Structure formats: structure tokens, C-alpha cells
Amino acid sequence: MPIGARRVLRGDRQALARLISQVENRDPSALPSVRALYPYSGRATVVGITGPLGVGKSSLVNLLLAHLRSDGKRIGIVAVDPSSPFSGGSILGDRIRLARPPGDDGVFIRSMAARGHAGGVALATRETVRLLDAFGMDVVLVETVGSGQADVEIHEVASTSVVVVVPHLGDEVQSLKAGLFEIADVFSVNKSDLPGADSAARYLSEMTQLVPVTGSWRPVVIQTSTVAPRGIPELWEAVTRHEAYLDSSGSRQTRDRQRLTDEILGLVREQVDAQLLRALEREPDLQALLDRVVAREIDPHSAAERLLGEVRRPR
């Protein structure tokens, strides 16, 4: 087994951090360790915490962390930064930053930049989660910003997705219907210390009755507050109920297989793309080929076939 992987299994936090960085940079030198660690993963409960900007996702993660730590659970946290155009500005002024309690070895927190990954975020996030899993974390919490068209498709990573909203959703209700509604296993109506929480929760509960679901799970709606702490044990209880449902209904298996199919296809695509780029570099007559297509001497299909031949050509 590669030394990096052995160190991770031994509980070496630095080795874990280094490996995650390599995974994030799609550095091929991480591959041997990533592969060696795969059999040690699959034990952690992976929970997505997603929702629009500033609804209190990090605050909830902090309180869930405290709740789970008091239960002796080892916790990994992955925070995928928003790639929204606001992220450089002061609009996020009072965001809560996640921090590991000093000296607590049962917690590992990692931020990932969503920017500059173009499609690779889900892949890198999934592998990071898997490394935390192999490291021995019981629960991995993944915070992502999502407003219906999530940057990271959280359900590609998490077995339970908590969608966080706040009272007075306004226009967000529309995008909720479109996107987040489909992925929510549990709703947290956070900031329920503010007025309107009851009616927001009631509205969401009614919506969950209307939206078609696959299987027999209907999203559970929990009111939470992180400033006047409320609903945190109930939120976690809803998550564990959903996890139990996944097991009893057999849908964990179905979902896992689907996720792995997507992952493998994603990896194949990554390789094919890279091969295509190399083939394009090898094709010195690309411009000439293009000229011929422009001059109507050959058609685009023939040009594509020619390039495909290059991709398939053994090197």
C-alpha cells in the first residue's frame, strides 16, 4: 500500500490534508493512494447541507457538529465555496466560518473552491468525502450553496440531503419548486426565531404532499434556529430516520449503484476528453481539415470520424 494511504489509515491528519489537496488539483500522483483507500470507505453517513446564500448552513453545521461530537461521533466537514459572483464582495460580510474546536482530533474540516473546476467539483468533492470516510469519520457533512441549480449536485455525493430555507422565501420558492425540492430529503426552516417560520413550515409541508416522489419517503420539515438554538436534535433525528428508510426500502443500494455509475462515466469522460485533446494536438492538418469542411469538400461528420480515428489510434 502506498505510504500516503497507510498514513491516512493510521490517522495522520497531514497526510489526509495533502491527499485531499492532490485530489482537488486532479493530481495523478494521488491515484495510487486514492485507489488503495477505496475499500476502507463506505462506512460514513454522508449528509448534504444545501440551500441559498446566507440561510445559516454553516451555523447549522456548527451546531450539528457539537450535537454529534457530544455523542462521540467523528465528523468530517467539507464546505464547497459558492462560485457565485458575490463571493468576492462584501455581500457575504457576516458569513459564519467553520472552525475545528481546538485540539479536537475527531473533527476534520476542509473547504473546497468551487471555482475553476468546471464540472470537476462533484468528482473532487466525492473523492474528498471518500477520503474522510476512509480516515474513519462516522459522519461527513457537506455544505454547498444551491438555489435550484446547485453548483455541486449534492445528491451525487450525499445519501441524505438537508435543504435549508428561511421564512419569507419570496422568489426563492419558485426555484425551490424547480430544483431543491427534488433533492430535499429533509427541510430545515432555519432562522425560525424570525416571524413567519410557522407558515413557511406549513407551506413546505403542504408542498411535500403535492410533489411526486419516488419511493415512499416524503421530505420532513423541521424548524430550526441557531441563534436561539432550537430543532437541532430533531433535525439530526430526521436525518437518521431517512438513513434508516434508505436501508429498509433497499433504495440505498439502488442510489449507490446509480451514483457509482455516474462517477465511472464521469471518469471515462474525463479520460476521453483528455485523449481527444491529445488527438487534436497530433492532428497537424486540423486547419486543413477545417478548410475542407468550409469548402464543402467533406462534411462535418466525416471530419469527426477522422478525429475519432485519431483518438482510437494506439500510441
Ligand SMILES: Nc1nc2c(ncn2[C@@H]2O[C@H](COP(=O)(O)OP(=O)(O)OP(=O)(O)O)[C@@H](O)[C@H]2O)c(=O)[nH]1
Ligand atoms: N436570526 C437568525 N440568524 C441566523 C440563524 N442562523 C444563522 N443566522 C445568521 O445568518 C447569517 C449567515 O449565516 P451562515 O451560517 O454563514 O449562513 P450560510 O448559509 O452558511 O451562508 P453562506 O455559506 O454564505 O451561503 C449570519 O449572520 C448568521 O448569524 C438563525 O437561526 N436565526
Ligand SMILES: [Mg+2]
Ligand atoms: Mg456557509
